Amino acid sequence: MAYENLTIEKDGHVAIVTLNRPDKLNALSVKLMEELCDVADSFQEDYETRVVVFQGAGKCFCAGVDLSDPALQAVSMSGLLERQRKTSIGPRMIVKLHNLNQITIASIKGGAVGGGAVIASALDFRIGEENTFVSYPEINLGMNLSWYGLPLCAQLVGPAKAKRLAILGNKEKAQKLLHWGFLDKVVLVDDLTTYVKKIAESYASKPPVAAQMIKRSVNALSGAIDTSIMHMDTDQFLLTNTSKDFQEGVQAFLEKRAPEFTGE
Numbered sequence: 001m002a003y004e005n006l007t008i009e010k011d012g013h014v015a016i017v018t019l020n021r022p023d024k025l026n027a028l029s030v031k032l033m034e035e036l037c038d039v040a041d042s043f044q045e046d047y048e049t050r051v052v053v054f055q056g057a058g059k060c061f062c063a064g065v066d067l068s069d070p071a072l073q074a075v076s077m078s079g080l081l082e083r084q085r086k087t088s089i090g091p092r093m094i095v096k097l098h099n100l101n102q103i104t105i106a107s108i109k110g111g112a113v114g115g116g117a118v119i120a121s122a123l124d125f126r127i128g129e130e131n132t133f134v135s136y137p138e139i140n141l142g143m144n145l146s147w148y149g150l151p152l153c154a155q156l157v158g159p160a161k162a163k164r165l166a167i168l169g170n171k172e173k174a175q176k177l178l179h180w181g182f183l184d185k186v187v188l189v190d191d192l193t194t195y196v197k198k199i200a201e202s203y204a205s206k207p208p209v210a211a212q213m214i215k216r217s218v219n220a221l222s223g224a225i226d227t228s229i230m231h232m233d234t235d236q237f238l239l240t241n242t243s244k245d246f247q248e249g250v251q252a253f254l255e256k257r258a259p260e261f262t263g264e
Contacts, residue, residue: 005032006039007057013050013204014197015043015102022058027066028115030075033093036119040096050204050211052100053196054123055107062116064137065090067250080238088234090115090147098122098148098219101212103203107196108132109189111171118149121156124215126182127196129189132174134182139169141253142245142261146237151226156182 009016017039019026026032043049056062066072075086097104097119104123106112110131112120117134120126136153138145145153145166154162157180165172177183187195203211240246244264252259 003035003039005029006035008039010049012201013048013208014053014200015046015049015051016053016055019054019056019062021066022056022060024066025060025063025111026056026058026116027063027069028090029066029069030071030089031069032066033089036093037089037096040093040100043100043102046102049102050206050208051103051105051200053105053107053200054097054119055196056109056116060110060116061106061108061112061132062119063111064114064116067253076241084234084238087237090118091233094118094122094147094149094152098152098223101216103200103211103215105196105200105203107192108183109192111135114138115147115149118145118147118152121149121152121182125184125199127185127187127192127199128174128177128183129187129192130174131189132177132183132186133171134165134177135169135171136166137169139167140259141249142243142247142259143240143249144236146233148226148233151223153182155222156180 005019005021007018007020019032021027021029021032043052075083078086104125106120106123106126108120108126108128112132112134114135114137117136120134136145136149150162150166153165157165161180174183174186178186185195245261248261249259
């Protein structure tokens with residue numbers, strides 16, 4: 001299947017999925033999220049691919065949700081029930097990526113921001129380069145961190161650092177992310193593609209049945225309580241979107257100024 005916002009290359013047992021909206025820093029439009037859901041479904045019937053690498057075209061892995069997307073703006077103007085169902089596209093996408101049978105690797109050039117950071121955290125391994133940074137800026141828009149992003153982050157860096165990332169919303173750089181455990185390896189920017197290919201081929205060389213059983217077991221063990229904690233993920237997002245702080249956060253972002261939050 002041909003995609004508008006993704007490219008897929010296959011080399012033996014390795015597939016490379018590229019988010020292909022470089023002019024938008026690979027920001028997540030509704031269409032791109034739908035395509036990521038579709039490509040994840042397609043890998044469930046792909047018995048040749050053993051490793052899937054996700055990367056971004058251009059200078060950025062993914063800048064998060066595309067707030068300028070007309071389809072997203074249309075959802076925000078709809079009724080509550082429709083918004084509740086349609087905004088679940090984000091968490092559905094993350095669950096599908098997290099549950100892929102294949103070993104998954106995020107090859108992170110530049111920034112992984114907001115939803116882009118959540119995508120990276122949903123994969124099995126994260127390889128960054130010297131200029132890589134991660135941030136969860138939702139807090140600066142008066143929003144909670146949704147899409148299962150909070151438990152996925154906490155699994156990688158622990159509770160205190162997850163709170164720091166999600167509450168402060170700061171950009172954290174590659175070496176700190178490596179020290180914290182969010183990144184598994186940091187390489188020079190010119191070496192990123194070569195290193196990721198080498199690691200992908202290493203995992204692809206292992207017996208796929210055993211490797212995929214190990215992956216599923218580790219995911220089940222480490223995320224055993226995620227569903228019970230985050231079942232209200234979308235509803236929490238909708239609640240914060242009705243606040244005056246959300247309106248102030250968005251307005252301040254558009255006006256390029258610091259927001260003044262009131263708790264209303």
